[in-house]
Amino acid sequence: MLSCQSASRLVSQSLDRPLHWQEKLALRFHLAICRHCRRFVKQLNQLQSAVKTMMQRTEADASIMLKPEAKARIMHIIQQHH
């Protein structure tokens, strides 16, 4: 059986690389019996989705910043075609 330390290490590694099926299985068994690690996984998932949302928002901001330039380019292309 995995220790909580190994389980949490596997959980953080799963963010960086796909886990081996044996690791997944061991982790699943551990999470089934360990409430503390389940909470850790939940927190990590929340953190990950928060980071994802933040990055998506940054991309959206970047596209807003690019907008005038992109618009000018589109207008230029349209004018060339007419």
Ligand SMILES: [Zn+2]
């Ligand atoms: Zn645990």
